[in-house]
Amino acid sequence: MQYPPWPEGQKLVHLDLKGAPPRADYLHKLIELFSELGAEGLLVEYEDMFPYEGELQLLQATAQPAYSRQEILSMQEFARSKSMEVIPLVQTFGHMEFVLKHRALWGLREVAHCVGTLNPHREEGLRLVMEMLRQVVELHPGVNTLHIGADEVYMLGEGEESKLWLATPGRTVEQLFLSHVTKVTKAIKEAWPQMTIIMWDDMMRGMSQDTLKDSGLVGLVQPMLWDYTPDLDVDRTVSLLEKYHRAGLLQLWAASSFKGSTNVHTCVPSTQRHLDNHVQWLKVAASLPAGVNLKGIALTGWQRYDHLSVLCELMPVALPSLAACLQTLLHGGLSAEAQSRVSERLGVSSVEVEAMERSSAEESLFPGRRLAELIVELNALLNSEHIRFFENSMVVRGWFSPYQRQRRMVTPLITMTIHSQASAYVTTLQQKVEAVKEEMVRLYPESSAQEWIEEHVSPVLTPLQRITEDVMACVQEMVP
Structure with a gap:
């Protein structure tokens, strides 16, 4: 079935570097492919692969060296040569495992046993987040959009300082969340007045229109509504986007998934599952009332569910899925034309990586193809x-x-x-x-x-x- 193609707006491919970070030369090959498949930008989540300096040096990965400053600059330069924007994603509230796992920073956790959530009451917490952002922005000359994460802020309100804060009548966990995010976004706007700020939407889904309207975030952030399921509820998603819009959050984004969202330890993706997710997003885009616009969609490719979980599918086995999903957005469904575009560009007979026939096609058609084939074979054997x-x-x-x-x-x-x-x-x-x-x-x-x-x-x-x-x-x- 065909739908209208994805409306105007950017198609971003998410690069999750918190596990299996590609070598720099392979990264360039991937970016070139993303561009040819129809992507217009990269949403880059560095975590510990960013070359943090000074007091933040302890955040750098130890299993392998972080990317060098030069590698990060040349990746951006290469992306720009393909007319792709690079948007860094830096977590500033939840999913800060890669920061708060370090003993020196344990005191900044909301609760001791939750490694991911920052205590929103400490000045040094905000200072740390701003220093992370400052170093990232400085190494992205000309950057004009930042994604500040803020999803899945587990255990918020459970810490001792939060309990004290919440003891004042009328205060809620929702307000606690909003006050920290507002502080971060205001500090960003003060440092870089022209910066566009995107954040994940899940912590705001249950909030009322009035709570959002009064939050201080209107005009400061652009929510990115994420849903990676093949049976995404179209009506619910449309009404959620309408609620954000009515609350004054006029710039909205979507986020789908091409890998890393089936199961925490999936090794080989099912393209069909991800295609279904994108078709549901096409239905959402087609059902939005006039005036509710999506600025774009990020196709996420998680490499881990969080910093401390196992590796999800590696990029090479997921490229047929990514190609099929991008072409689905461009053509309003996986039409014959979209399929042949994928087959042609990747040199594959099927968009399912397990069914693509082995071919002697040039490696250049599909960077990492040999590894994809070997993983599929080994996975079949192991199972x-x-x-x-x-x-x-x-x-x-x-x-x-x-x-x-x-x-x-x-x-x-x-x-x-x-x-x-x-x-x-x-x-x-x-x-x-x-x-x-x-x-x-x-x-x-x-x-x-x-x-x-x-x-x-x-x-x-x-x-x-x-x-x-x-x-x-x-x-x-x-x-x-």
Whole structure:
């Protein structure tokens, strides 16, 4: 079914660098592809990959070096050469795990056991946020838009200082949220009067029109309403956008998702799921009453759900999804024309990464294609019933149970069969893992490859290796 194409307004691709940050040369190839697929800007979430200096140096990543100042400048220059705007995203309230995990900054948490939420009552909290923003703005010459995050501010109001603040009659957690965000946005406007400020909308969804109107945020921020679900509720979303508009928040944004929103540990995305999400957004855009305009849409590609969670799908396996989603927005659906545009540009026979045929097409068509193919193959192997449930198979449970292993009383004839089967799986997996690793370190830091393998492969490989070792130990006890 066709809808009107996405209305005027920017299409931004979100680059989440808090996990598996691409090497600088790979980043350039990706930006070039985004531009050719129809993106007009980048929403860049650096977290600990930004080269913070001075008192903030402790925020830099330690698993791999942060990007250098030069790499960040050349990334922007390259994006500009493709007519793409770069909008930095710096969290200023919730999801500050990468800041508040550091022992020296523990005192700035709202509550001790919530690493992500900043205490909104401390002057030094605001000072820290402003220093982060200052360094980011300084390294983005000519930047005119900032995204200040402010989503999922968990446990707000639970800290001791907040409880005291809330004890005054008439004060609410909503006001507590709004007062901090207003402080941040006013400080930004004071430092950079021309700056446009975007923020996530979720903490404001339950607020009344009047609360929003009186919040002090009108004219200061542009809410970005995010919904990544394939069955996004169109009517509810339209009425939420209308509420923001009536409250005086006239500049509004949408945020969809092309990867990183299915499950916290998904390894290979389903393009269809993300396409459905974009079709729902097209319906929202088509249903908005005159006067309610969307300034644009950010296609998010989360690399982790938060700084301390595991890696989601890597960029190469998600490029067919991103291409299909961008073309869906441009054509008002995944029409034949949109499909052929994706096939042509990426050299793939299907927009589903698991179904795209292996081809000898030039790597340049699809930066990271070889890695995408290898991950799909390895993922299929890791999820195959024979391998994943090897320890639960009848033979292993019947002739090589924990009880039998412990007492080293086994049937050598059958356990040798188990050994040869497990060894064959181990060998196959190790070969595939080697190939994945070799390809991955060309595009990502060594630490990302290591993390990915430990997360996805080790839980399957280690038990198989243990079985082969245990069989040999048992057989030695039983056979002369």
